[in-house]
Amino acid sequence: MSASPLPTKPNSRHLAYRINAVVMIVAGLLFAAPILLILITAFKPDSEIVKFAGILPHKATLHNFQEILGSPEEIPIFRWFGNSVLISSLVTLLVLTVDSLAAYGLARLNLPGKKWVFGLIVATLMVPGQILLVPVYLILNKLGWLDTPLALIVPAGAGAFGVFLLHQFFLTIPRELEEAAALDGCSKFGIYRHVALPISAPALATLGIFTFVGSWNDFMGPLVFLDSVDKYTLPVGIALFQTSYYAEYGLTLAASVLCTLPVLIAFLLFQRHIIQGIALTGSKE
Amino acid sequence: MPIDETVPSNISRPITRRALLAAVPAALAAGGCHSTGSNPVTVRYWNGFTGPDGRTMLRLVKRFNERNPDVNILMQRMDWSTYYNKLFVAGQGGRTPEMFVLQTLAIPRFARARFIRPIDDLVASPQTVDVSDLDANVWEALHINGQHFGLPLDVWPMGLYYNKKLFLEAGITDSSGSPRPPQTRDEFLDTARRLTRPETPHRPGQWGYTFTYFESNLYTVLRQFGGEFFTPDSSRCILSSPQNEEALQFCVDLISKYHVAPSPQNFDSWIGFRQGKVGMAFEGIYMLADLQKQKDLEFGGAPVPLLGTHAAVWGGSHNLCLRAGLSGRELEAAWRFMRYLSDNSLDWAEGGQVPVRRSLRNTTRFKGMEVQSQFAREIPIVNYLPRLPFIFEFQTEFTTAIEKALRGTETPRVALATAQARLNKIIERDREASVAS
Amino acid sequence: MTTATSKTRSGAWSGYLFVLPYLLLFTVFLLAPLAYGFSLSFYRRELLSVVPPKLIGLANYSEALHDPYFWKALWATLRFVALCVPFTMLTALSLALGLNGLKGRLQTVLRAAVFVPTVLTISVAGILWRWFYNGEFGLFNAYLHYINIKPPWLTSTGMAMVSIALMTLWWTVGGPTVVLLAGLHNIPPQYMEAAEMDGAVGYRRFRYITLPLLKPVLLFVMVLNIIGSFQVFGQTFMITRGGPEMSTRSLVQYIYETAFNNYRMGYASALSWLLFLVIATFSAAQFRLMRER
Numbered sequence A: 001m002s003a004s005p006l007p008t009k010p011n012s013r014h015l016a017y018r019i020n021a022v023v024m025i026v027a028g029l030l031f032a033a034p035i036l037l038i039l040i041t042a043f044k045p046d047s048e049i050v051k052f053a054g055i056l057p058h059k060a061t062l063h064n065f066q067e068i069l070g071s072p073e074e075i076p077i078f079r080w081f082g083n084s085v086l087i088s089s090l091v092t093l094l095v096l097t098v099d100s101l102a103a104y105g106l107a108r109l110n111l112p113g114k115k116w117v118f119g120l121i122v123a124t125l126m127v128p129g130q131i132l133l134v135p136v137y138l139i140l141n142k143l144g145w146l147d148t149p150l151a152l153i154v155p156a157g158a159g160a161f162g163v164f165l166l167h168q169f170f171l172t173i174p175r176e177l178e179e180a181a182a183l184d185g186c187s188k189f190g191i192y193r194h195v196a197l198p199i200s201a202p203a204l205a206t207l208g209i210f211t212f213v214g215s216w217n218d219f220m221g222p223l224v225f226l227d228s229v230d231k232y233t234l235p236v237g238i239a240l241f242q243t244s245y246y247a248e249y250g251l252t253l254a255a256s257v258l259c260t261l262p263v264l265i266a267f268l269l270f271q272r273h274i275i276q277g278i279a280l281t282g283s284k285e
Numbered sequence B: 001m002p003i004d005e006t007v008p009s010n011i012s013r014p015i016t017r018r019a020l021l022a023a024v025p026a027a028l029a030a031g032g033c034h035s036t037g038s039n040p041v042t043v044r045y046w047n048g049f050t051g052p053d054g055r056t057m058l059r060l061v062k063r064f065n066e067r068n069p070d071v072n073i074l075m076q077r078m079d080w081s082t083y084y085n086k087l088f089v090a091g092q093g094g095r096t097p098e099m100f101v102l103q104t105l106a107i108p109r110f111a112r113a114r115f116i117r118p119i120d121d122l123v124a125s126p127q128t129v130d131v132s133d134l135d136a137n138v139w140e141a142l143h144i145n146g147q148h149f150g151l152p153l154d155v156w157p158m159g160l161y162y163n164k165k166l167f168l169e170a171g172i173t174d175s176s177g178s179p180r181p182p183q184t185r186d187e188f189l190d191t192a193r194r195l196t197r198p199e200t201p202h203r204p205g206q207w208g209y210t211f212t213y214f215e216s217n218l219y220t221v222l223r224q225f226g227g228e229f230f231t232p233d234s235s236r237c238i239l240s241s242p243q244n245e246e247a248l249q250f251c252v253d254l255i256s257k258y259h260v261a262p263s264p265q266n267f268d269s270w271i272g273f274r275q276g277k278v279g280m281a282f283e284g285i286y287m288l289a290d291l292q293k294q295k296d297l298e299f300g301g302a303p304v305p306l307l308g309t310h311a312a313v314w315g316g317s318h319n320l321c322l323r324a325g326l327s328g329r330e331l332e333a334a335w336r337f338m339r340y341l342s343d344n345s346l347d348w349a350e351g352g353q354v355p356v357r358r359s360l361r362n363t364t365r366f367k368g369m370e371v372q373s374q375f376a377r378e379i380p381i382v383n384y385l386p387r388l389p390f391i392f393e394f395q396t397e398f399t400t401a402i403e404k405a406l407r408g409t410e411t412p413r414v415a416l417a418t419a420q421a422r423l424n425k426i427i428e429r430d431r432e433a434s435v436a437s
Numbered sequence C: 001m002t003t004a005t006s007k008t009r010s011g012a013w014s015g016y017l018f019v020l021p022y023l024l025l026f027t028v029f030l031l032a033p034l035a036y037g038f039s040l041s042f043y044r045r046e047l048l049s050v051v052p053p054k055l056i057g058l059a060n061y062s063e064a065l066h067d068p069y070f071w072k073a074l075w076a077t078l079r080f081v082a083l084c085v086p087f088t089m090l091t092a093l094s095l096a097l098g099l100n101g102l103k104g105r106l107q108t109v110l111r112a113a114v115f116v117p118t119v120l121t122i123s124v125a126g127i128l129w130r131w132f133y134n135g136e137f138g139l140f141n142a143y144l145h146y147i148n149i150k151p152p153w154l155t156s157t158g159m160a161m162v163s164i165a166l167m168t169l170w171w172t173v174g175g176p177t178v179v180l181l182a183g184l185h186n187i188p189p190q191y192m193e194a195a196e197m198d199g200a201v202g203y204r205r206f207r208y209i210t211l212p213l214l215k216p217v218l219l220f221v222m223v224l225n226i227i228g229s230f231q232v233f234g235q236t237f238m239i240t241r242g243g244p245e246m247s248t249r250s251l252v253q254y255i256y257e258t259a260f261n262n263y264r265m266g267y268a269s270a271l272s273w274l275l276f277l278v279i280a281t282f283s284a285a286q287f288r289l290m291r292e293r
Helices: A015-041 A046-050 A063-070 A077-108 A114-126 A130-143 A150-158 A161-171 A175-183 A188-199 A201-217 A220-225 A234-241 A249-284 B006-023 B026-031 B052-067 B080-092 B104-112 B120-124 B136-140 B164-169 B185-195 B214-224 B242-256 B269-274 B285-292 B328-343 B345-350 B370-376 B391-406 B412-434 C013-040 C059-065 C068-100 C104-119 C122-133 C139-147 C160-172 C174-185 C189-197 C202-230 C234-239 C251-260 C265-292
Strands: B041-047 B071-077 B099-103 B156-163 B207-210 B278-284 B299-302 B313-316 B318-323
Touching: A015 A249, A015 C068, A015 C104, A015 C122, A046 A249, A063 A249, A077 A114, A077 A150, A077 A161, A077 A188, A077 A201, A077 A234, A077 A249, A077 C013, A114 A161, A114 C013, A114 C265, A130 A150, A130 A220, A130 C013, A130 C251, A130 C265, A150 A201, A150 A220, A150 C013, A161 A201, A175 A188, A188 A201, A188 C013, A201 A234, A201 A249, A220 A234, A220 C251, A234 A249, A234 C122, A249 C104, A249 C122, A249 C174, B041 B052, B041 B080, B041 B328, B052 B071, B052 B285, B052 B328, B052 B345, B071 B328, B080 B104, B099 B104, B099 B328, B104 B318, B104 B391, B156 B164, B156 B214, B156 B285, B156 B370, B164 B185, B185 B207, B185 B278, B207 B269, B214 B242, B214 B278, B214 B313, B214 B391, B242 B391, B242 B412, B269 B278, B269 B285, B278 B285, B285 B299, B285 B370, B299 B370, B318 B328, B328 B345, B391 B412, C013 C265, C059 C265, C068 C104, C068 C160, C068 C174, C068 C202, C068 C251, C068 C265, C104 C160, C104 C174, C122 C139, C122 C160, C122 C234, C160 C174, C160 C234, C174 C202, C189 C202, C202 C265, C234 C251, C251 C265
Parallel strands: B041 B071, B041 B099, B207 B278
Antiparallel strands: B099 B318, B156 B278, B156 B299, B156 B313
């Protein structure tokens, strides 16, 4: 696509630069356009969606939104939104706390047998989540946690990715920093709290964003572990609302808009941090 | 099975609250909102009505709650295909709702898993429902080992929807000039042919007929040709029979020989009908609300023509069911709600259903519902899906077989034989699983 | 790893307090389920059944090997991986190179545009693309109509998985692109300047300078992409439900349906271990390739 000879420092007057810029703008539009289409089409009446005649609505209507927002007992979309926020936040909090503690212990403390333990943890990175679906389901059933937020929160803390990521990060902390803190009378926990964590803020932010987005978009978990509609998260709520019989595209698209807008706004506000965080993980390993 | 063990936890909640209230000073309690006695009893009510029928049901629930302040019906709904999963899984964890809707096809499965409380004692009680008012075949479909496992609310025979405008254009009319839906196989083929028109640069193509939902469409035709699916004791699958092959071949021929129906490969059938590109389709009454949204479509409803030798149409019913072991105030409240829904099933019918109580169908109000009353004529010939505890596996195999045949991937003979072999394996496995120690 | 300094041995075990909370979760929700799931795969355990679970040895595995639906699902999954991974990698690399050649603000904006589909949940993305692909009123065919073609996006067995892969490309390529772009940023400018002085520009510079330096990141992204692709579920579940003729029913969807539609927990466990085996084989092969090159 763009194997054009680009100079090291882009020069905007260069012809090649301009060609590349045009190509990339078109590509960017292609990626963003579908999202704009959800926004536009949600304002079409159903009969217009089913007989497509142009991108813009002939008779724009708020009907789809009124119907969704007007009957919370029918489509408890705010409830789902609240559930999603709560679950994703708690998962993120849990993962950050537990993983950073463990990663610190394994990376910086002189624990007997830690190589073995860390090896075991890293080995599970290879395990696809699906393999755990049935047994975790049965365990949660035993614990009586099915159909509660706990089913989505607590098991999420067992993943090895965060421990691995933070472990690698903690390894790079200079020994002298810790020693200085120890001389000041810091306990092990104090060093973790006042030295390791602040230094690792970027890595923690990355892990936090990853975890939050992963939990927010998780589809399989709520699909399998929850059964009461008022406990659903947004992804399953919207999916299960779509039916195989009726073509209620107007309603589903309007629901999609309501579900997407907050995430979209959050993304646009923090996009720099989010993308840098993701890039960091990639180049780390 | 731990289903019944949920009862204590449900009962304990009001008790603890009562204990708590007793502990606070009397003055506070008097000033507080609820007096202990009139705590409304909550009945969780689950169903799969996600479309417009869900909105109709929700209105009924609201009205009932307003008129019965001592009861709070809490309705929850999700797409049918996921709904049964969730209901079963909830039951496994002892969280079955007090009341739920099962389609007739699901009754054997959930009855065997001991999910459902039979309602015969309630029917015999003073607060009865007149079951002689129900259609006999519909009520009988809920009968297992001397007990009835639910109260039928409606019945949905499959019917013929036809596009009035296309009929008029093709001149398919009766003596008075109104569109004339076909009644026999010959009429059906002739009508379909006259309605089919290839695409030209000036107007889009048009089809005489289209298969919409494979399972219901094909089940109707197969039953009309007289084929059985299982031996009477359900111990063997006999899907691969000459009658069934002939019936399936007839359906394939509509696509590949008579060219009056599009191949499923290239056509979104139901939407096509809604868009006015198809003359006829067989669908359930529940699609009525969907069609009514298409303001520019003039359509009518009629009984399905007789394509084979036996009068039969695919159909089903929504049944109101109670959780196994339900008792006390919850039972009373749920039963009251069930009777309310049954008594008011004309309101339910308005959203595109056929009530199962004959007295209601004889009212002028029902007779004014054009499509509903046309479809209701077929109630006596409704054929439910076979009664099987492994019904979902059956549906998968049956749908796979007919899909392959209709798409031309396999001949009807091979497709049916494959499905039969797999179903017999499933029967064996099911037998092993159900023969208790 | 740094060797232990002059710390006393006495407090060594107390350090495990740090690791304990995680280890607890790790044991209960990862190790135990793994072992439990593995043992389940040798049992007949059916939730619908009134018969207690029964040890049946390798019967579940042999059933899978004789189960045409298993092979069909495996084939569908492999097709998805084969379609998705190369296209995702090529697109991500092209986009990253293109973006890397742009200046500050424009780069930031377009990077965000490419990345933004990733933040949609699968249900929203699925609903959207189901509409795009619809044969009768879908966006694509509404415009392709003008040039008189009508691709059976989701209705033909050959095409449906291609359509799913295309949708996946749109939905997921942002992540790899951003990571590769960061990899490009990390290449020290001196290399590029040196290359330029040697007259290596355009394709030659890409082939001999950029690509080798980018290789570790590229491989990392690819391994993740392959593992992720093997686990495809949400897209097919939302858009085709596995049809037509089960041509898009992935292994994960088959596992899900076996476990939670038919409640055959033992068989579902065996299927998941077979999936694991497939993924492990592919990953091992990749790591070997990586080391050899």
